[in-house]
Structure formats: structure tokens, C-alpha cells
Amino acid sequence: MGEFKNRITVTIYDQHYTIIGEEEPSHIRHVAGLVDMRIREVSKYNAGLDTSRKAVLTAVNIMDDYVKLQEKYEDLLAKYESEGQGPVND
Amino acid sequence: MGEFKNRITVTIYDQHYTIIGEEEPSHIRHVAGLVDMRIREVSKYNAGLDTSRKAVLTAVNIMDDYVKLQEKYEDLLAKYESEGQGPVND
Numbered sequence: 650m651g652e653f654k655n656r657i658t659v660t661i662y663d664q665h666y667t668i669i670g671e672e673e674p675s676h677i678r679h680v681a682g683l684v685d686m687r688i689r690e691v692s693k694y695n696a697g698l699d700t701s702r703k704a705v706l707t708a709v710n711i712m713d714d715y716v717k718l719q720e721k722y723e724d725l726l727a728k729y730e731s732e733g734q735g736p737v738n739d
Numbered sequence: 740m741g742e743f744k745n746r747i748t749v750t751i752y753d754q755h756y757t758i759i760g761e762e763e764p765s766h767i768r769h770v771a772g773l774v775d776m777r778i779r780e781v782s783k784y785n786a787g788l789d790t791s792r793k794a795v796l797t798a799v800n801i802m803d804d805y806v807k808l809q810e811k812y813e814d815l816l817a818k819y820e821s822e823g824q825g826p827v828n829d
Contacts, residue, residue, distance in 0.1 A: 712774050
């Protein structure tokens with residue numbers, strides 16, 4: 650299953666992209682839709698920038714979210730692991 | 740503190756960007772460095788694409804990671820919350 654590569658065409662900021670990968674088409678379309686939304690958000694406040702710079706700033710925004718979520722995940726994991734061990738009884 | 744806006748210039752894929760935000764400069768530089776690395780990775784396998792398309796594909800890759808991490812976080816949170824309540828005793 651995992652070795653089968655899907656070839657999906659998506660539209661992001663009015664440009665077509667062919668994405669090749671092992672992911673489900675529905676997942677790829679969902680991800681592409683989120684990126685399209687984020688580029689349009691950036692464009693609203695940076696209308697003067699060219700598409701390349703808008704796309705880089707979009708990537709920065711998404712990476713910012715990713716790094717913050719990663720910290721949140723690691724905090725929760727540490728909490729889960731420490732509480733999961735339970736109290737130490739003498 | 741939170742209302743003070745930092746103005747940081749970063750270099751991503753040989754272009755300068757001024758990022759204005761409430762984030763710590765070190766955080767912004769870290770995020771920009773990760774994006775630079777990811778664009779260079781995409782470029783290695785898509786040398787023929789223009790910068791705009793490379794940046795959009797980079798944004799797609801990062802969003803893919805974000806969506807997957809979000810699912811992982813939600814699974815862990817559900818596990819943490821269900822176990823935290825402890826077993827129900829009749």
C-alpha cells in the first residue's frame with residue numbers, strides 16, 4: 650500500500666502543482682487548500698510583494714506554527730510520561 | 740512586553756526579508772533558518788522550478804508536517820485526558 654505513489658494536481662494561488670507522494674489524495678488536497686488559504690492571507694497584508702516573496706513568508710508563518718506546536722507536543726509528552734509513571738512509594 | 744514589535748531581517752534562499760512581530764529575534768531567526776533549509780531541500784530535487792514554485796512546494800511540505808503533528812498532538816491529548824481521569828469504579 651505504502652509504496653504506491655499517487656499523482657495529484659492541486660491549485661494553489663491560481664497555479665497548478667503536481668504532487669507525487671504516498672499520501673491519500675484527500676490529505677494532499679486538504680494540505681494544498683490550507684496553503685492556498687495562508688498565501689491569500691499573506692497577500693491581503695502584503696499586496697505589493699511578488700508571488701515568490703509571498704510564498705516564502707507563508708512558509709515562514711507555517712513553520713512558526715509548526716515550531717510552536719512541536720513545543721506544545723513535547724510539553725504534553727513530558728507531562729504524560731511523568732504522570733504515567735505514577736507517584737513513587739517508599 | 741508582548742506589545743513591543745521586533746523588526747528582524749533574515750535571509751532565506753538568498754533573499755532578504757524583514758519580519759515584524761512580537762516574537763523573540765532568536766525564534767524568528769530559527770524559524771527562518773528552518774525554512775531556508777527546507778527550500779534548499781526542495782530545490783535539490785526540483786532544480787528546474789522557479790523560486791516561486793519552490794517556495795509554494797516548501798510551504799506544502801511544512802503544512803503536511805504540521806497537519807501530521809497536529810493529529811499526533813490530538814491523539815496524545817485524548818490519551819492523556821482519558822488516562823488522567825483514571826479508571827471508573829462502580
